[in-house]
Amino acid sequence: xxxxxxxxxxxxxxxxxxxxxxxxxxxxxxxxxxxxxxxxxxxxxxxxxxxxxxxxxxxxxxxxxxxxxxxxxxxxxxxxxxxxxxxxxxxxxxxxxxxxxxxxxxxxxxxxxxxxxxxxxxxxxxxxxxxxxxxxxxxxxxxxxxxxxxxxxxxxxxxxxxxxxxxxxxxxxxxxxxxxxxxxxxxxxxxxxxxxxxxxxxxxxxxxxxxxxxxxxxxxxxxxxxxxxxxxxxxxxxxxxxxxxxxxxxxxxxxxxxxxxxxxxxxxxxxxxxxxxxxxxxxxxxxxxxxxxxxxxxxxxxxxxxxxxxxxxxxxxxxxxxxxxxxxxxxxxxxxxxxxxxxxxxxxxxxxxxxxxxxxxxxxxxxxxxxxxxxxxxxxxxxxxxxxxxxxxxxxxxxxxxxxxxxxxxxxxxxxxxx
Amino acid sequence: xxxxxxxxxxxxxxxxxxxxxxxxxxxxxxxxxxxxxxxxxxxxxxxxxxxxxxxxxxxxxxxxxxxxxxxxxxxxxxxxxxxxxxxxxxxxxxxxxxxxxxxxxxxxxxxxxxxxxxxxxxxxxxxxxxxxxxxxx
Numbered sequence: 001x002x003x004x005x006x007x008x009x010x011x012x013x014x015x016x017x018x019x020x021x022x023x024x025x026x027x028x029x030x031x032x033x034x035x036x037x038x039x040x041x042x043x044x045x046x047x048x049x050x051x052x053x054x055x056x057x058x059x060x061x062x063x064x065x066x067x068x069x070x071x072x073x074x075x076x077x078x079x080x081x082x083x084x085x086x087x088x089x090x091x092x093x094x095x096x097x098x099x100x101x102x103x104x105x106x107x108x109x110x111x112x113x114x115x116x117x118x119x120x121x122x123x124x125x126x127x128x129x130x131x132x133x134x135x136x137x138x139x140x141x142x143x144x145x146x147x148x149x150x151x152x153x154x155x156x157x158x159x160x161x162x163x164x165x166x167x168x169x170x171x172x173x174x175x176x177x178x179x180x181x182x183x184x185x186x187x188x189x190x191x192x193x194x195x196x197x198x199x200x201x202x203x204x205x206x207x208x209x210x211x212x213x214x215x216x217x218x219x220x221x222x223x224x225x226x227x228x229x230x231x232x233x234x235x236x237x238x239x240x241x242x243x244x245x246x247x248x249x250x251x252x253x254x255x256x257x258x259x260x261x262x263x264x265x266x267x268x269x270x271x272x273x274x275x276x277x278x279x280x281x282x283x284x285x286x287x288x289x290x291x292x293x294x295x296x297x298x299x300x301x302x303x304x305x306x307x308x309x310x311x312x313x314x315x316x317x318x319x320x321x322x323x324x325x326x327x328x329x330x331x332x333x334x335x336x337x338x339x340x341x342x343x344x345x346x347x348x349x350x351x352x353x354x355x356x357x358x359x360x361x362x363x364x365x366x367x368x369x370x371x372x373x374x375x376x377x378x379x380x381x382x383x384x385x386x387x388x389x390x391x392x393x394x395x396x397x398x399x400x401x402x403x404x405x406x407x408x409x410x411x412x413x414x415x416x417x418x419x
Numbered sequence: 420x421x422x423x424x425x426x427x428x429x430x431x432x433x434x435x436x437x438x439x440x441x442x443x444x445x446x447x448x449x450x451x452x453x454x455x456x457x458x459x460x461x462x463x464x465x466x467x468x469x470x471x472x473x474x475x476x477x478x479x480x481x482x483x484x485x486x487x488x489x490x491x492x493x494x495x496x497x498x499x500x501x502x503x504x505x506x507x508x509x510x511x512x513x514x515x516x517x518x519x520x521x522x523x524x525x526x527x528x529x530x531x532x533x534x535x536x537x538x539x540x541x542x543x544x545x546x547x548x549x550x551x552x553x554x555x556x
Contacts, residue, residue, distance in 0.1 A: 025514060032426050032510045047481050053450060053489035059519060135481045155484035155508045157515050213441065214476065243441065243478040362446070386458045388446035 001030055002037040010165055018068035022161035026168070029158055035169035043126055044074040044163035045119050045143075047135025048156040049106050050363050051080030051099035059157060060105035063164075071166040074111045075119040077136045078303075078332075079103050079359045082366075088354070089366035099364065106160070115358035116332035118232060118302040120147060128254055131174055133162035137239035138232070138302050138380065144246040146231050148254035150174050153245045173246055179255060180264035181248050183212050184271045187221030190279065194416050196224040198233070199397035200279075202379030205237025207274060207282040214243035215269075218262040220250045229305055236302050237379030280417055286382040289392040292410040293373040297321075297401045300330035301360055301378035309339040313347045315402050321352035322408030326371070329353060330360040362388055375401050375410055421533045423501065425549035427513040429525035431499035435541040435553075437473040438462045439534075444487055444508075445480035453495035471543045472497035475534065477508040487512035491522045499525040499545050503534045527551060 009015060010023040030038060051057060080099030081091065107113050114122055119134075120142045126132045126149035134143050134151040135158075143149040152172040154162065162168045172178055185208065187195075194200050208217060226234065226249075238244040248256035256262035304312075312329070321327040329348065331339075336357050339345055348355070361367050362384055375394045376382055382395040396404065400412045438461045442448075447457030453468030462474075468490075477483045487509060490496035496516075500509045505528060513524040527549050537543075542554040 021518070025511075025518070028514050029507065029511055032507060032514075033505065048485065050482055050485070052445075052482065052485055053492070055488045055492040055519070056485045058492075059488070059515065062519070137480050140481070153481060153507070155481045155511050157484050157488065158507070158511050159481070209478075213478065240443075240479045243476065383459075384446040387456045 001027070001035060003027070007038055007167060016067055018063050018066035019164055021063065021066065022068065022164040025158065025161045026165050030169035033169040033171045035171045037170050038167040039131060039170035039174055041072055041131045041133045041162060041166060041168050043072050043124070043130065043132040044070065044159060045077060045132070045134040045136060045139055046074055046106060046111060046159050046163060047077040047154070048160050049077050049079055049103060050156070051095070051102040056156065057098055057102045060102050063160065064105040064108050068164050069110045070163040072163055073124065074163040075114040075122065075124045076106055076111050078117045078363050079115055081364050082357045082359050085356060086364070086366065090368055091364055091366050095365060109164070114332060114334060116303050116334070118305065121228065121232070121305050122334065133159055133168050135159035138236035140245050141235035141239040141247065142232065144173055145235065145248065145253050153243070177264070179246060180216065180266055181218035181262040182215040182269050183217045184268035185212070185217045185219045186271065186273050187219060188273050189276050190221070192223040195222065197397065197416055198230065198377065199416070201226065201230045201233040202237045202377065202395065203279055203283045203286065205234040206241045206286055206379045206383065207279060208247065209238035209240060209242025209244045210282070211272060212242055212244065216246050216248070218248040218250060218256060218259065218268065220259070222249050222252060225252065229308055232302050233379065237383070240380045240383045283395065283417060286379055286395040287393065288386050289373055289394045289410065294325050294375055294404055294408065294410050295371045295373045296326040296328065297405045298328050298330070298361060298374055298376045298381060299398065299401060301362070301376065301381040304329055304331040304335065306335050306338050306342070309335070309344040310342070313344055315399065316351040316353070317347045319351060319406055321405045325405045325408055327351065327353040327405045328356060330356045333357050367391070375404050377401050421529055421551040421553065423527035423529040423533070423549040423551050425525065425527050425547070426505065426510040427523065427526040428547045429499070429523040430545060430547055431471065431525050432544040433469055433471045433498045435473055435537055435539055435543050436462060436465055436467055436470045437537045437539045439475060441476050441478040442474045443477060443479035444483035448486050448490065450486055450489035450493050450495055453490065467497045468495045470497050471499045471501065471545070473501040473534065473537050475503040476506045481508070483508045484512045488515055491516035491524060492520055496524055499527070501534070501537065501551065502526065502528050503531050504528055
């Protein structure tokens with residue numbers, strides 16, 4: 001592998017012990033990837049922030065103690081604790097303490113403390129063609145697909161090493177030729193009305209990821225321009241059920257103005273059809289609950305945007321969540337502050353809703369043990385919850401989640417999904 | 420004998436735990452017990468500690484690496500991992516586990532055809548140059 005003079009200097013310790021440790025890991029990984037050289041990045045998103053145990057904390061604190069500093073603007077992903085609100089939930093104090101230590105370690109490295117899984121909805125979103133090292137599966141898919149930026153799927157521990165050194169293996173989706181579509185996915189017989197509805201993209205994303213796994217799909221048949229938040233839901237679901245780091249929506253995403261451009265002049269290896277039947281089956285799979293019992297509603301996976309907070313207000317204003325149902329929205333402190341200033345949080349408080357900041361039930365052990373039946377509008381949350389949280393989950397639209405919270409039981413109107 | 424491509428070199432032997440379904444360790448692996456907890460995965464409920472785990476690749480979360488590192492630290496990790504291609508997430512955890520704890524989990528990539536020949540229960544030996552010896556009783 002070809003290393004530059006600067007690469008070698010970093011590896012030899014000329015830039016300090018932290019950079020040497022980081023570079024050693026980057027170079028070993030570059031060898032795993034079969035890279036012939038490294039490539040420069042200009043931004044990073046660090047997923048290593050999520051506390052899950054002692055090893056990750058030790059890694060972070062070792063780097064911090066060695067004086068690690070990122071060399072490119074680096075946003076931070078979600079945390080293992082809501083620093084200011086964790087006592088409202090049964091989060092073990094020892095967990096909270098360790099998670100805070102891990103946050104502090106990464107914050108000490110000159111990073112940007114966004115604490116969000118939706119960094120693409122901040123001012124730090126990368127641009128078309130920008131080479132970055134992003135972690136967080138949903139953000140990776142978004143950066144590549146929706147923004148046309150270039151990142152590989154950076155695992156925890158490597159993301160921070162790339163941010164410190166400013167170098168990545170020159171492989172995979174960093175290179176133009178590897179970004180061509182591979183599989184053609186035709187959406188057939190799905191009404192524009194369903195496509196425009198917020199319940200469509202979590203289901204479609206889940207089916208897409210499950211079907212294509214690690215291949216790059218090019219999708220045709222999207223009739224309605226998706227909103228930013230709908231694309232967020234699509235990325236989250238697809239990157240969860242599959243290994244989707246890049247997809248193209250023909251005529252919509254920046255590298256797919258035409259089918260020919262999306263395939264870079266090549267032919268798809270496979271053609272697949274998604275019908276309404278396929279989507280209905282996928283929707284069923286995302287619900288593991290078998291009755292209408294409801295303990296809690298969770299919205300904000302990925303983190304709610306300011307626009308979503310705004311849209312929430314008319315749906316809940318003047319109404320009340322059922323006393324037996326907890327209603328939780330999750331987002332990052334930046335958006336929550338903006339929502340507060342805009343007056344969007346009053347209706348939520350009056351409704352009986354709660355907010356968790358910088359993390360979510362998947363990343364922090366906040367759920368009371370009596371929470372067994374959960375409803376969400378997130379394909380990602382619905383997928384992970386049975387294994388991570390041991391809950392029975394129902395996937396609904398946002399409106400259905402709100403109505404269910406009010407009624408005290410799961411209510412869904414499946415008519416939009418019927419032929 | 421299968422000649423695989425070693426992504427992380429090392430020796431190991433153990434009983435195979437095989438699935439053709441990709442796996443995510445975040446929400447899919449309990450590093451306290453070594454149990455595979457992805458309830459949608461065919462290996463759900465299996466204890467992977469001390470075994471040779473064979474899955475095609477990882478899917479979903481980039482936190483799989485961190486979970487495998489926790490397992491390496493706790494002693495609940497598989498002794499080796501076999502994949503069908505280059506899987507960075509497993510390899511990285513192994514590289515960092517070596518750096519931090521002196522624990523190396525060999526990761527070897529084999530062709531899909533060779534992968535299809537593996538069965539749960541096979542007795543497997545892996546060498547540092549990526550040779551995989553399979554004994555089936």
